[in-house]
Amino acid sequence: MTVAILGLGNMGKGIAARLAGKTDLVLGVRDAAANAALSAQFGNARVASIADAIAAADIVVLALPYGAALEVAARPDLAGKIIVDISNPVKPDFSGLSIGHTTSAAEEIQAVASAAKVVKAFNTIFASVFAASAASTANVPVFVAGNDEAAVAAVSELVKLAGFAVENAGGLDAARLIEPVGMLNIRFGYGLGRGTAIAPQWTNVAA
Numbered sequence: 001m002t003v004a005i006l007g008l009g010n011m012g013k014g015i016a017a018r019l020a021g022k023t024d025l026v027l028g029v030r031d032a033a034a035n036a037a038l039s040a041q042f043g044n045a046r047v048a049s050i051a052d053a054i055a056a057a058d059i060v061v062l063a064l065p066y067g068a069a070l071e072v073a074a075r076p077d078l079a080g081k082i083i084v085d086i087s088n089p090v091k092p093d094f095s096g097l098s099i100g101h102t103t104s105a106a107e108e109i110q111a112v113a114s115a116a117k118v119v120k121a122f123n124t125i126f127a128s129v130f131a132a133s134a135a136s137t138a139n140v141p142v143f144v145a146g147n148d149e150a151a152v153a154a155v156s157e158l159v160k161l162a163g164f165a166v167e168n169a170g171g172l173d174a175a176r177l178i179e180p181v182g183m184l185n186i187r188f189g190y191g192l193g194r195g196t197a198i199a200p201q202w203t204n205v206a207a
Protein backbone atom coordinates (compact mmCIF):
# COMPACT_ATOMS: atom_id res chain seq x y z
CA MET A 1 0.00 0.00 0.00
CA THR A 2 1.60 3.28 -1.08
CA VAL A 3 0.48 6.38 0.76
CA ALA A 4 1.08 9.87 -0.61
CA ILE A 5 0.88 12.81 1.74
CA LEU A 6 0.35 16.03 -0.19
CA GLY A 7 1.59 19.05 1.74
CA LEU A 8 4.29 19.00 4.37
CA GLY A 9 2.97 21.59 6.78
CA ASN A 10 2.10 20.84 10.39
CA MET A 11 -0.35 18.01 9.66
CA GLY A 12 1.55 16.52 6.72
CA LYS A 13 4.72 16.26 8.79
CA GLY A 14 2.84 14.88 11.79
CA ILE A 15 1.13 12.14 9.82
CA ALA A 16 4.34 11.39 7.90
CA ALA A 17 6.26 10.99 11.16
CA ARG A 18 3.70 8.45 12.42
CA LEU A 19 3.76 6.46 9.14
CA ALA A 20 7.49 6.63 8.37
CA GLY A 21 8.96 3.15 8.07
CA LYS A 22 5.54 1.50 8.44
CA THR A 23 4.26 1.75 4.87
CA ASP A 24 5.54 2.84 1.47
CA LEU A 25 5.40 6.62 1.81
CA VAL A 26 5.67 9.41 -0.76
CA LEU A 27 5.76 13.06 0.27
CA GLY A 28 4.18 15.24 -2.41
CA VAL A 29 5.15 18.90 -2.42
CA ARG A 30 5.01 21.84 -4.81
CA ASP A 31 8.81 22.19 -4.82
CA ALA A 32 10.34 18.71 -4.54
CA ALA A 33 13.93 19.92 -5.04
CA ALA A 34 13.71 22.43 -2.20
CA ASN A 35 12.22 19.79 0.14
CA ALA A 36 14.45 16.84 -0.83
CA ALA A 37 16.32 16.93 2.49
CA LEU A 38 13.08 16.15 4.36
CA SER A 39 13.32 12.55 3.19
CA ALA A 40 15.85 11.76 5.92
CA GLN A 41 13.40 12.97 8.61
CA PHE A 42 10.72 10.53 7.48
CA GLY A 43 12.43 7.17 7.11
CA ASN A 44 13.84 8.01 3.66
CA ALA A 45 10.33 8.44 2.24
CA ARG A 46 10.48 9.71 -1.32
CA VAL A 47 9.96 13.45 -1.80
CA ALA A 48 8.17 14.00 -5.10
CA SER A 49 6.14 16.45 -7.11
CA ILE A 50 2.39 16.42 -6.50
CA ALA A 51 1.87 14.63 -9.84
CA ASP A 52 4.49 11.93 -9.14
CA ALA A 53 3.22 11.38 -5.60
CA ILE A 54 -0.36 10.89 -6.83
CA ALA A 55 0.78 8.54 -9.60
CA ALA A 56 2.59 6.32 -7.09
CA ALA A 57 -0.18 6.22 -4.47
CA ASP A 58 -3.13 4.04 -3.57
CA ILE A 59 -4.14 6.46 -0.79
CA VAL A 60 -3.63 10.22 -1.11
CA VAL A 61 -3.80 12.30 2.07
CA LEU A 62 -4.65 15.93 1.33
CA ALA A 63 -2.72 17.65 4.13
CA LEU A 64 -3.65 21.01 2.67
CA PRO A 65 -5.82 23.99 3.59
CA TYR A 66 -9.42 23.35 2.53
CA GLY A 67 -9.27 25.68 -0.49
CA ALA A 68 -6.09 24.04 -1.79
CA ALA A 69 -7.55 20.59 -1.10
CA LEU A 70 -10.56 21.48 -3.26
CA GLU A 71 -8.25 22.63 -6.06
CA VAL A 72 -6.03 19.55 -5.89
CA ALA A 73 -9.02 17.19 -5.59
CA ALA A 74 -10.17 18.28 -9.04
CA ARG A 75 -7.07 16.74 -10.67
CA PRO A 76 -8.00 13.99 -13.13
CA ASP A 77 -5.02 11.86 -12.02
CA LEU A 78 -6.81 11.21 -8.72
CA ALA A 79 -9.37 9.03 -10.50
CA GLY A 80 -9.64 5.65 -8.77
CA LYS A 81 -7.56 6.73 -5.75
CA ILE A 82 -8.62 6.85 -2.13
CA ILE A 83 -8.48 10.45 -0.92
CA VAL A 84 -8.19 11.25 2.77
CA ASP A 85 -9.68 14.64 3.63
CA ILE A 86 -8.34 15.92 6.96
CA SER A 87 -9.54 19.51 6.62
CA ASN A 88 -11.48 21.77 8.91
CA PRO A 89 -12.99 24.45 6.66
CA VAL A 90 -12.44 27.24 9.17
CA LYS A 91 -13.15 30.90 8.44
CA PRO A 92 -10.02 33.04 8.06
CA ASP A 93 -10.62 34.59 11.53
CA PHE A 94 -11.17 31.12 13.13
CA SER A 95 -14.60 32.26 14.39
CA GLY A 96 -16.34 29.20 12.93
CA LEU A 97 -16.68 26.96 9.90
CA SER A 98 -17.20 28.43 6.43
CA ILE A 99 -19.56 25.62 5.38
CA GLY A 100 -21.74 23.06 7.09
CA HIS A 101 -25.20 21.73 8.00
CA THR A 102 -26.24 20.78 4.46
CA THR A 103 -22.78 19.89 3.16
CA SER A 104 -19.20 19.52 4.41
CA ALA A 105 -15.64 19.95 3.20
CA ALA A 106 -15.42 16.20 2.61
CA GLU A 107 -18.57 16.15 0.47
CA GLU A 108 -17.45 19.19 -1.53
CA ILE A 109 -14.10 17.47 -2.14
CA GLN A 110 -15.93 14.28 -3.19
CA ALA A 111 -18.06 16.36 -5.59
CA VAL A 112 -15.00 17.63 -7.46
CA ALA A 113 -13.15 14.30 -7.18
CA SER A 114 -16.09 12.28 -8.44
CA ALA A 115 -13.91 9.39 -9.74
CA ALA A 116 -12.07 9.04 -6.40
CA LYS A 117 -13.23 7.70 -3.05
CA VAL A 118 -13.10 10.32 -0.32
CA VAL A 119 -12.76 9.37 3.32
CA LYS A 120 -12.81 11.89 6.17
CA ALA A 121 -10.21 11.32 8.89
CA PHE A 122 -7.81 13.06 11.30
CA ASN A 123 -9.63 16.45 11.39
CA THR A 124 -10.10 16.27 15.18
CA ILE A 125 -6.41 15.54 15.83
CA PHE A 126 -4.24 18.60 16.46
CA ALA A 127 -0.92 18.49 14.61
CA SER A 128 1.03 18.58 17.86
CA VAL A 129 -0.66 15.33 18.99
CA PHE A 130 1.32 13.38 16.38
CA ALA A 131 4.48 14.19 18.31
CA ALA A 132 3.22 12.23 21.33
CA SER A 133 4.19 8.58 21.59
CA ALA A 134 2.04 6.14 19.62
CA ALA A 135 1.32 4.33 22.91
CA SER A 136 -0.26 7.48 24.33
CA THR A 137 -2.64 7.85 21.37
CA ALA A 138 -3.56 4.18 20.90
CA ASN A 139 -7.03 4.82 22.37
CA VAL A 140 -7.51 8.28 20.88
CA PRO A 141 -10.23 8.05 18.24
CA VAL A 142 -9.89 9.29 14.69
CA PHE A 143 -13.40 9.78 13.33
CA VAL A 144 -13.62 8.13 9.92
CA ALA A 145 -16.45 8.55 7.41
CA GLY A 146 -16.90 7.55 3.79
CA ASN A 147 -19.29 6.02 1.28
CA ASP A 148 -17.01 3.30 -0.09
CA GLU A 149 -16.65 0.39 2.31
CA ALA A 150 -13.27 -0.78 0.97
CA ALA A 151 -11.87 2.77 1.08
CA VAL A 152 -13.07 3.23 4.66
CA ALA A 153 -11.47 -0.10 5.60
CA ALA A 154 -8.15 0.90 3.98
CA VAL A 155 -8.12 4.30 5.71
CA SER A 156 -9.06 2.65 9.01
CA GLU A 157 -5.95 0.44 8.68
CA LEU A 158 -3.91 3.57 7.97
CA VAL A 159 -5.30 5.27 11.09
CA LYS A 160 -4.29 2.26 13.21
CA LEU A 161 -0.86 2.16 11.57
CA ALA A 162 -0.47 5.82 12.55
CA GLY A 163 -1.13 4.86 16.16
CA PHE A 164 -4.77 5.85 16.71
CA ALA A 165 -8.09 4.11 17.30
CA VAL A 166 -10.85 4.18 14.68
CA GLU A 167 -14.32 5.59 15.36
CA ASN A 168 -16.38 4.81 12.25
CA ALA A 169 -19.06 7.48 11.86
CA GLY A 170 -20.73 5.99 8.76
CA GLY A 171 -21.25 7.59 5.36
CA LEU A 172 -19.47 10.70 4.11
CA ASP A 173 -22.42 12.88 5.17
CA ALA A 174 -21.16 12.29 8.74
CA ALA A 175 -18.47 14.84 7.88
CA ARG A 176 -21.19 17.49 8.44
CA LEU A 177 -21.05 16.43 12.08
CA ILE A 178 -17.35 15.58 12.42
CA GLU A 179 -16.15 18.93 11.06
CA PRO A 180 -18.03 20.89 13.77
CA VAL A 181 -16.40 18.55 16.32
CA GLY A 182 -13.06 19.64 14.83
CA MET A 183 -14.15 23.28 15.26
CA LEU A 184 -15.18 22.60 18.87
CA ASN A 185 -11.73 21.08 19.44
CA ILE A 186 -10.17 24.29 18.06
CA ARG A 187 -12.37 26.34 20.40
CA PHE A 188 -11.32 24.27 23.42
CA GLY A 189 -7.67 24.27 22.34
CA TYR A 190 -7.24 27.93 21.47
CA GLY A 191 -10.32 29.97 22.45
CA LEU A 192 -10.75 28.38 25.88
CA GLY A 193 -7.08 27.89 26.60
CA ARG A 194 -6.96 24.11 26.91
CA GLY A 195 -3.96 23.87 24.59
CA THR A 196 -3.45 21.47 21.72
CA ALA A 197 -2.63 18.27 23.65
CA ILE A 198 -6.33 17.35 23.62
CA ALA A 199 -8.64 15.28 21.41
CA PRO A 200 -12.39 14.57 21.48
CA GLN A 201 -13.52 11.09 22.44
CA TRP A 202 -16.85 9.27 22.96
CA THR A 203 -17.22 7.50 26.27
CA ASN A 204 -19.39 4.59 27.32
CA VAL A 205 -21.10 5.44 30.57
CA ALA A 206 -21.73 2.66 33.05
CA ALA A 207 -25.39 2.32 33.96
Ligand SMILES: NC(=O)c1ccc[n+]([C@@H]2O[C@H](COP(=O)([O-])OP(=O)(O)OC[C@H]3O[C@@H](n4cnc5c(N)ncnc54)[C@H](OP(=O)(O)O)[C@@H]3O)[C@@H](O)[C@H]2O)c1
Binds near residue numbers: 066
Ligand atom coordinates in the same frame (compact mmCIF):
# COMPACT_ATOMS: atom_id res chain seq x y z
N1 LIG B 1 -2.91 22.16 12.26
C1 LIG B 1 -3.75 21.38 12.91
O1 LIG B 1 -3.60 21.15 14.15
C2 LIG B 1 -4.88 20.72 12.19
C3 LIG B 1 -5.68 19.79 12.89
C4 LIG B 1 -6.68 19.10 12.19
C5 LIG B 1 -6.90 19.37 10.85
N2 LIG B 1 -6.12 20.30 10.21
C6 LIG B 1 -6.35 20.52 8.78
O2 LIG B 1 -5.21 20.00 8.09
C7 LIG B 1 -4.98 20.74 6.89
C8 LIG B 1 -3.51 21.19 6.86
O3 LIG B 1 -3.30 22.02 7.98
P1 LIG B 1 -1.80 22.41 8.42
O4 LIG B 1 -1.94 23.00 9.78
O5 LIG B 1 -0.89 21.29 8.19
O6 LIG B 1 -1.48 23.57 7.38
P2 LIG B 1 -0.05 24.21 7.04
O7 LIG B 1 0.91 23.93 8.14
O8 LIG B 1 -0.34 25.60 6.63
O9 LIG B 1 0.42 23.38 5.75
C9 LIG B 1 -0.29 23.43 4.57
C10 LIG B 1 0.56 22.83 3.48
O10 LIG B 1 -0.23 22.89 2.27
C11 LIG B 1 0.65 23.23 1.20
N3 LIG B 1 -0.14 23.89 0.16
C12 LIG B 1 -0.88 25.01 0.28
N4 LIG B 1 -1.51 25.27 -0.89
C13 LIG B 1 -1.16 24.27 -1.75
C14 LIG B 1 -1.48 23.96 -3.09
N5 LIG B 1 -2.34 24.73 -3.79
N6 LIG B 1 -0.93 22.85 -3.66
C15 LIG B 1 -0.08 22.07 -2.97
N7 LIG B 1 0.28 22.32 -1.68
C16 LIG B 1 -0.26 23.40 -1.08
C17 LIG B 1 1.70 24.11 1.79
O11 LIG B 1 2.83 23.91 0.99
P3 LIG B 1 3.94 25.03 0.67
O12 LIG B 1 4.99 24.77 1.71
O13 LIG B 1 4.34 24.69 -0.72
O14 LIG B 1 3.27 26.37 0.81
C18 LIG B 1 1.87 23.55 3.20
O15 LIG B 1 2.88 22.56 3.22
C19 LIG B 1 -5.99 21.89 6.92
O16 LIG B 1 -7.06 21.58 6.08
C20 LIG B 1 -6.46 21.98 8.37
O17 LIG B 1 -7.79 22.43 8.48
C21 LIG B 1 -5.13 20.98 10.84
